[in-house]
Amino acid sequence: MSAGVLGAADLARIEADLAATDDLLEKNYPGDSGVRQPIHTAYVPADRFTPSLPAAWGAAALAQAGGVSGLEALAGRLGLAQPEELAGLVAAKLEREPLEDLRLDFEDGYGDRGDEAEDAAAITAAEQVAQAVAAGAAPPFIGIRFKCFEAPTRGRGLRTLDLFVSTLARAGELPEGLVLTLPKVTTIAQVRAMVFTCERLEAALSLPAGRLRFEVQMETPQLILAADGTVPSAALIHAGDGRVSSLHYGTYDYSASLGIAAAYQSMEHPAADYAKNVMQVAIAGTGVHLSDGSTNILPLGDAEQVETAWALHARLVRRHLERGIYQGWDLHENQLVTRYLATYAFYRExxxxxxxxxxxxxxxxxxxxxxxxxxxxxxxxxxxxxxxxxxxxxxxxxxxxxxxxxxxxxxxxxxxxxxxxxxx
Structure with missing residues (x-):
C-alpha cells in the first residue's frame, strides 16, 4: 500500500486553523444540558398568586372537564386515541402537578398601578413564592415577568426585579426552578443589560456566579431582523453569557408590530411561523429552550363556547408539538384540560x-x-x-x-x- 501524503505538520496546521471553531462549538453549542423543559408556562397577575393557586387551578380545570369521565368524553370528541388512558393520566396530573411553570406577571397582566403599589406587590410576591416552595406547593418552575427595558418602563422593571429577587434570597435559598422573564426585547444591548443586572444582584446578595438566568420574550420584529440585516435572536443567546434559558414567542405583540389585523393574529399565522422558525434555528445546539405563545380564545362562556375554545387550544398545542416546539403559554385554568390531553396524546400516539x-x-x-x-x-x-x-x-x-x-x-x-x- 502506498503511504499517505499528509503528515504531522499538516495536521498541526489544520488543528491551529480550526482551534477557534473548536472553541466556538464547545462554548456556544454545548447541546442539551438535560435540564427539564416544562410543557407550558401559565401566567397570572402577580398580586393574585398565593401558595394555594396551583392546586386551585388543577381542581377547577378538572371540575370544568367533568372529572375523569368528562376528560374521557372530551378526549373522544377531540378525536384523541386511547381516551380512557388519557383521562386517567391527565386527572392524576391535575391533582399531582397541575402547573409545571408559573409566571407571576408584573407586565401586561399587571399594568401600571403606581410605584408604591408595585413595590409592595413585588415584596409580597416573593414572600408568597417562598412560602409555596417551603410548603411543597410551588410548581417545579416559578418566577416573575417584570416590565421591559424600554425607556418608559426600564426603571420600574429593574426595581420590581430587584425587590423580588432580594426578598426571595433573604427568605432562604432561591428556588431551584426560579425563572425570570425579560419581555419586549428589541436589541442585544438589552440582553447585556440584563446580564449586568444579574451579576450585580448575585454580588450584592452573595449568590453563586451564574445563579440567575432569564428567558427572553421575542415580541418585536427587531429580534428577527435587525437594522443591519443580522439576526439578533441568534446573537443574543451567545451575548447572554450562558444566562439565557429560553426564547418565548409573544403572539399578539409580535403580530401587532407587523400590522396584522386583530382578527388574524394567531399562533399559526404565517408570520408567526416564520419568526418561530428563525428562533428554532437560533437555539439549535445551544441548550436554550424555545416556547410558543398563547391563544387568547379562552374556554369560558356557555358550553358551546368552551367546547370550541378547547378544540382550538388542543389543535394549537398539537401543532407546535409536531413542529418541534415543546412548550407554550396558558392564560386560564381551563386551558390545562386541553394542554395535558393534547400533549399526552401526542406522546402516547x-x-x-x-x-x-x-x-x-x-x-x-x-x-x-x-x-x-x-x-x-x-x-x-x-x-x-x-x-x-x-x-x-x-x-x-x-x-x-x-x-x-x-x-x-x-x-x-x-x-x-x-x-x-x-x-x-
Whole structure:
C-alpha cells in the first residue's frame, strides 16, 4: 500500500486553523444540558398568586372537564386515541402537578398601578413564592415577568426585579426552578443589560456566579431582523453569557408590530411561523429552550363556547408539538384540560413506534428502518419528554424499549456509549 501524503505538520496546521471553531462549538453549542423543559408556562397577575393557586387551578380545570369521565368524553370528541388512558393520566396530573411553570406577571397582566403599589406587590410576591416552595406547593418552575427595558418602563422593571429577587434570597435559598422573564426585547444591548443586572444582584446578595438566568420574550420584529440585516435572536443567546434559558414567542405583540389585523393574529399565522422558525434555528445546539405563545380564545362562556375554545387550544398545542416546539403559554385554568390531553396524546400516539425503533437500534435488531445515532437521539428524546411530563410511565418505557432509564437518558443527551442494555 502506498503511504499517505499528509503528515504531522499538516495536521498541526489544520488543528491551529480550526482551534477557534473548536472553541466556538464547545462554548456556544454545548447541546442539551438535560435540564427539564416544562410543557407550558401559565401566567397570572402577580398580586393574585398565593401558595394555594396551583392546586386551585388543577381542581377547577378538572371540575370544568367533568372529572375523569368528562376528560374521557372530551378526549373522544377531540378525536384523541386511547381516551380512557388519557383521562386517567391527565386527572392524576391535575391533582399531582397541575402547573409545571408559573409566571407571576408584573407586565401586561399587571399594568401600571403606581410605584408604591408595585413595590409592595413585588415584596409580597416573593414572600408568597417562598412560602409555596417551603410548603411543597410551588410548581417545579416559578418566577416573575417584570416590565421591559424600554425607556418608559426600564426603571420600574429593574426595581420590581430587584425587590423580588432580594426578598426571595433573604427568605432562604432561591428556588431551584426560579425563572425570570425579560419581555419586549428589541436589541442585544438589552440582553447585556440584563446580564449586568444579574451579576450585580448575585454580588450584592452573595449568590453563586451564574445563579440567575432569564428567558427572553421575542415580541418585536427587531429580534428577527435587525437594522443591519443580522439576526439578533441568534446573537443574543451567545451575548447572554450562558444566562439565557429560553426564547418565548409573544403572539399578539409580535403580530401587532407587523400590522396584522386583530382578527388574524394567531399562533399559526404565517408570520408567526416564520419568526418561530428563525428562533428554532437560533437555539439549535445551544441548550436554550424555545416556547410558543398563547391563544387568547379562552374556554369560558356557555358550553358551546368552551367546547370550541378547547378544540382550538388542543389543535394549537398539537401543532407546535409536531413542529418541534415543546412548550407554550396558558392564560386560564381551563386551558390545562386541553394542554395535558393534547400533549399526552401526542406522546402516547407516537410511543409504540418510537420504542420499537429505539429497541431495534440499541439491540442491533434487524429492521426495515435503518436509524442512525442522530435519529436514535431524537427517538430517545421523544420518549424522555413524554416520561418527564407524565404522559408515559417508567414501566411502559423500560418494557417497550428493553433499555434502562439511565440508557435512555444517555442516548437522549448523547453523553456516553450505551452498552449496559445491549444484551438485555
Amino acid at each position: 407516537g410511543f409504540a413506534a418510537a420504542a420499537v425503533r429505539l429497541r431495534n437500534y440499541v439491540h442491533h435488531l434487524e429492521s426495515a428502518i435503518m436509524d442512525e445515532p442522530a435519529t436514535a437521539k431524537a427517538l430517545a428524546n421523544f420518549i424522555r419528554r413524554g416520561l418527564v411530563c407524565g404522559a408515559l410511565t417508567a414501566a411502559e418505557v423500560t418494557s417497550a424499549t428493553g433499555i434502562s432509564l439511565t440508557t435512555l437518558e444517555s442516548i437522549a443527551l448523547a453523553r456516553a456509549t450505551q452498552t449496559e442494555d445491549v444484551n438485555v
